[in-house]
Amino acid sequence: MTLSHGVDVRVGPGGHSGADASVVTLNGESVAVDAVAGVRDALGASDAAVTVETTLPLGAGFGVSGAVALGTAYGINAVYDRHRGENDLVSIAHCAEVTARTGLGDVVAQARGGLPIRLEPGGPDHGRLDGIPAAPRVEYVTFGSVSTEAVLSGDTTRLTAAGGRALADLRDAPTPSRLVELSRRFAREADLLTDRVADVIESVRDAGGDAAMAMLGDTAFAFGSGLSDAGYDPEVCAVHPGGATLRAAEHAESTPPDVE
């Protein structure tokens, strides 16, 4: 799902030393986001300065690395006049993220917005999408990180089988409540559930609601007021209907016409 608590990426024309192409400024600090190196490289902009602001934690299942890669692709295209189409930019960010092993399907979903359903794997030239037609309120609590790379580098047979079952069942009834139910089942069947998320889910279900785990992070989420009703003090946002969007630069007069 794409969240209104998103990631703002600003690209400047030059200013990055290029010594490490994965480095961005995230909430004022220099950090490495591996997928960014692939994007800078694919668009020939190793000197592009990338500044990221977000309230979401890295590595906690929110797809921040994918969002940074996607925002970098859109930003470089605009600032460096690369004249690429949206599919090209999404493909570049998707491939960079998959190569970095920090995510598999985040970028394509983030580009679409809403509650996407990935019918097939792959970038926008391959993988067909559908979506759940709803925009519910979202609550979440996060306890920390799970390494996506460690999971994707391990034996994913069980995970793939559980994912196939969940996807087939979701397509039969694509609603938000079914999404939570199937996500909860998937995390259990794929043996990904952390103890803390399992506790939250149990409490929410005892209170008459339902909750599931963010993939992949030590994070629980619910639609509506599932977490508050169970006594938690969650972060609250909404499903973002549009996904990745290009904003006008603050100093419009200094931007080329195509970026206005």
Place this chain on the structure above:
Amino acid sequence: MTLSHGVDVRVGPGGHSGADASVVTLNGESVAVDAVAGVRDALGASDAAVTVETTLPLGAGFGVSGAVALGTAYGINAVYDRHRGENDLVSIAHCAEVTARTGLGDVVAQARGGLPIRLEPGGPDHGRLDGIPAAPRVEYVTFGSVSTEAVLSGDTTRLTAAGGRALADLRDAPTPSRLVELSRRFAREADLLTDRVADVIESVRDAGGDAAMAMLGDTAFAFGSGLSDAGYDPEVCAVHPGGATLRAAEHAESTPPDVE
């Protein structure tokens, strides 16, 4: 292109007599929107009351009929618990619009948002899309209607050839300025340009800008400040990045959980 000056569609559970399945209430008046009949029928909700509010004129090239059909499909799905996915709903509205001969590609573009590029014809299960990664300010002036049905019912050979050339050239450089240039060329080559729109385009180009014609309506548009710079007093809005979005009902407590 999808505009922030959009169309709000509200669906009520029952209240429509069903005598004429195309009738909706548009800005307080009963009007027939042919595509709506197909949507009510496909989703088995002949009694669904459909109320539409918009500042955009019908028949002037803004795709209002397609937007009403699409909004009706999303609304019926939510209110009548039809549990359809987004692709199904878009397909239903698209087919209803094509059957009514009031538009060919509006609905699929409206569902995506932004500045979509239709790479292939057809609904979401067939036609691939790309998009121009930009969200420019939009200006428009409208003088009245052109009958989409009359154009689509006539000889479309010339129109199809001009469209193919414009699409190929746009894919080479998918930018807003190129979109306006190619739209202008398309309207001329396809012999669709009205005298009033031709006058506007000439004035805007004399003032150093560029403008084109809305398909199909007696309407001229420009990005940025093209029309104001030429002395017109245009309507002003923006490209809507998200396209069709489902809103929470005002009385959330009376809606089923999936619609919240």
